[in-house]
Amino acid sequence: MSNDRTVPARAAGTLSRRAALKLGAAAGVASLGAPAILRAQGAGPIRIGHLTPMTGFLGTLGQWAVEGIQMAAEEINAAGGVNGRMIEVTSEDSINPENASTKAQRMLERDGMDFLMGEISSASALAISEVATRNKRLFMALGPRSDVLRGGRCSRYMFCTDIPNTVMVNAVGSALKRDGMVENKTFFTLTADYIFGHDLLKAAKAFFDANGGELIGDELIATDVTDFSAFILKIRQARPDVVCLNLAGNQVTNFVKQYAEFGLPYPTVGFNLNTADAWAAGAGNLTGTWPTVWYHTLDTPGSQKFVADFQAKYGKIPENHAWIEYIALKIAAAGLAETGGADSDALVEFFETEAEFDILKARKAYFRKGDHQLIQEAYPFSVKETGSYSDVHEMMALGPAVPGADQDLTAIYPTGAECTL
Amino acid sequence: MEWVFLLEQVVNGLVLGGYYLLIALGLSLIFSVGGIVNLSHGAFYALGAYLAVSLGPHLGFLGAAAISPVMVAILGIAFERFVLRRFYREDPILSLLVTFGLAMVAEQAIRMIWGAAPLPASLPQAVRGPVILGDLLFSKYRLMMLGVVVCVLAGLWLLLNRTSFGRVVRAGIQEPDMVAALGIRLQPYMTAVVMLGVGLAALGGALFAPITTVHPAMGAEIITIAFVVVIIGGLGSFWGVVCAALLVGVVRGITVHFLPSASEASMYVLMFLVLLLRPRGLLGEPIQKFER
Structure with missing residues (x-):
């Protein structure tokens, strides 16, 4: 029972024609300043394949994941995207490791996704990591918590954002x-x-x-x-x-x-x-x-703003998976902005610099170079x-x-x- | 002390089996009379749970658990009239596909109405806690649930075996054409059977809501077990389904005692063994229309 669902860049769709023309003109002017970078990037949106369980024993968590990443995508796109390119997140039900692997393969090879994010199940994340590594593409494992993903089964192309066991x-x-x-x-x-x-x-x-x-x-x-x-x-x-x-x-x-x-x-x-x-x-x-890893009463200005925005949008209090998907896409966007494109190797190298990210907690977080996991409170x-x-x-x-x-x-x-x- | 632990598991398994029975009996009835494998049966179980949890704050726990099956039974009229009725005489594969599709539609509908997050539902304080008899420990709530199941079972048996309604239904299972030849329209009986069947599933959902996760896919969780129980028990056999439900519960309990990691596999192994020895199930009778 699959539960496929696309989360398009809504903000672009709701712009009036006039506003779109203005944006286009602004982008045109901007492009005069940096033509070389834009040519290198190509014109289309940055496409992210998002796999998360929506059915099965972890299925009730998947909805939060989709809502969190969707909100982040809309915020990024409303602010003009990354280097002028929109972010397009396509969410699908990963179901189980076998399906997750097949879908990851399809997303990278046929659907033209630039890289992959998502997952809650550690078993499915391992399967996706294998596909991503084979294809030399970035996979950000957002919800899985097995130590082994940061240990014996770690990969150059996998970065883990949740706290490990x-x-x-x-x-x-x-x-x-x-x-x-x-x-x-x-x-x-x-x-x-x-x-x-x-x-x-x-x-x-x-x-x-x-x-x-x-x-x-x-x-x-x-x-x-x-x-x-x-x-x-x-x-x-x-x-x-x-x-x-x-x-x-x-x-x-x-x-x-x-x-x-x-x-x-x-x-x-x-x-x-x-x-x-x-x-x-x-x-x-x-x-x-x-x-x-996070709770909505966490008393930092960033977290409280996120909770208020999430409640305004979805009419409910965000769960920790909504938060982690939200900050993870913001981290990815920071990487995209820094590397000037969606090249997986460039992103890996950027994250490996142990750059710090605001994850709405008291202390900032960074990906540890040695095992690619987000070090945080x-x-x-x-x-x-x-x-x-x-x-x-x-x-x-x-x-x-x-x-x-x-x-x-x-x-x-x-x-x-x-x-x- | 060891045998006491085992006995405890056996009795607990019987109680669990009683609960499987609520779901499986309706599935078996609808199959026996209409020849339809109702794969959307789990959806009615889920709906029963959701309605009970939603109505709980207004009607109280007991009120909601009583009203929700009635509401689902009324929905069953529409289900029989507009969906099932078209498939009694058709190839069973068609009804299988239609009810399978309906199960998915229902799951998504629940997701749209109530959201994907599970509904919180708690057991009232009054019915919580254990009952300790000698060395054995039971859940007070499950014992009460067992009481409900026994009442339902007795009522259903009387209805099927001691009333004119039951005589027509039983005749309809074996010889629908002969019933028609006698000038009896089976359709109103069929409507009643479907109402009864889905109402029982909803009762199961309402009773189990406080002690299980109330989430959109809960129907899919239960349908497999119910289906296995019906197959083991044998089609068309009231007591077959009763025995199978209890057997599945007990075998699961014993497996948890000796080989816990195999507990979920136990019922499938049981089904395999039963079908190997008795292809029609434990007490299944040869039913003319299914023997072709």
Whole structure:
């Protein structure tokens, strides 16, 4: 069941004819100043192939991704595009790794896309990365969180913008240690049974080992599981001190609702959460401390403006995938403006200069040269007391950024030693 | 202690099977009487969940769970009148295609009306928590759901076996031409069967909404399981579907106990084995019109 959808450069379509003529004239004048660059670029729009899951267990996150990148494209185009060229983002449902690979191939070879962006599933991102690398084209992996994408399976042509699993474990881990919830405690983990989950479990185990926690039970959960009752019974049979979730997408929502239904006394913590999955659970179901890459209450002028603009456009509060797609396209646009075209090798070289980008957080972010991942702040957030909030969107309280302002941003990141570009 | 854990999984599987039953019974009924594989059955389940969640703040949890299946059943009249009715006598592949297409249209329609983000829905505090009997632990809510399923099952059995309505429907399954020859129009009965079938699916959706993700593709998640249950149970067999639903639930529970990573595969292996031994399903009867 594919769900194809094109997000054209709307701003260009809504211009009146007269305004378009004026713009054209202005562009004409501008071109007198820099004819060589314009010739090199060609006249058409810069075309970006955008793949993201719109169906399946991550499908509910994909809509946010499309809305975020679309908003960024419209803002860039309304401001005159990049070097006078419009940005055209075509979004398609990546469905699963096989489909993602086929569609990536088609987008680059037949549809004439300049480069690729998107994805939430780490498995699909790996498949797209292989296609992009073979074609020597840039692929910006926006939502995937597996360490392995920045480690053993990194690529010269792939850049990752979300926080990796190790950072999520560290972001929550510091809060857990503060609350005395690791040392001499027993843990039962539920893990999404694909590359992302396996990778996260590895990072979680390393954290337990380093901090005196003991893993007494560990279940791999297929991505299409919707009923967790049998697993909840196994948790009760094991009687752990803490239940630890390494689940993804709808799995989180389903588990959290059913765990609240059974009313077991063991507290839950989690090393992965997307805000939409928390909202989807409804009030009074989720508990515990979780990691996040961004939350709409983040108090920086940039974030608050983004939230207000997003609400004005779509009538709802943006989720972290809307934010990450928005800032990622802005980063790409900065690269396009700097390199004067859409040449993938030039973009790779520019990003490798570790240029800093404003990502609407307190500190700026940059792509680390050695492993191509965006080095940025992360946050723990905790669920507020039931009844202390009326709107489900306000259910989380954002904690302070990690690492602290006095520490280097890379302090919570994996070393990147496993990656050879 | 080990056997207690296993028993717990078996009983939990039975409860889960009861819930599959709500979806599978309607699918089986519509197939048996009309010869139509209703691939859009999951859409009615999703619609039931969405309506229940939307009406919840106005009617309360119970009110919404009662009204939503009725609304979906009324929609079922239009579904039967304008879609299914054209395909009773046609090649089954046509109805298969039409209902498959309809399932996708319905999923997109839900996305357009309610948005792609899941609807938040929580269980009322009063029905949360466990019930502990000896060493066994159950969810209070699921036990109540099981009660609803048993009532529905009893009501449906009485309707099909102890009323004149049921006699016509059962005759219609085996000998539609003979029923017509006796001067009975099957069409109003068919409308009623479809209403009943999609209404049951919606009831399943409404009851499960507080404990599952309410999202546009939820119908597609459930249809496969329901379909497997109908196939294992055997076409046209009321008790076959009942046994199959419970069996699928129990086998899943036992698999989770011994080999958790294979839990989702268990029902397909079960279907494979059953069809190998009994090609018509557990209790399937030979139905003339499908034996050609």
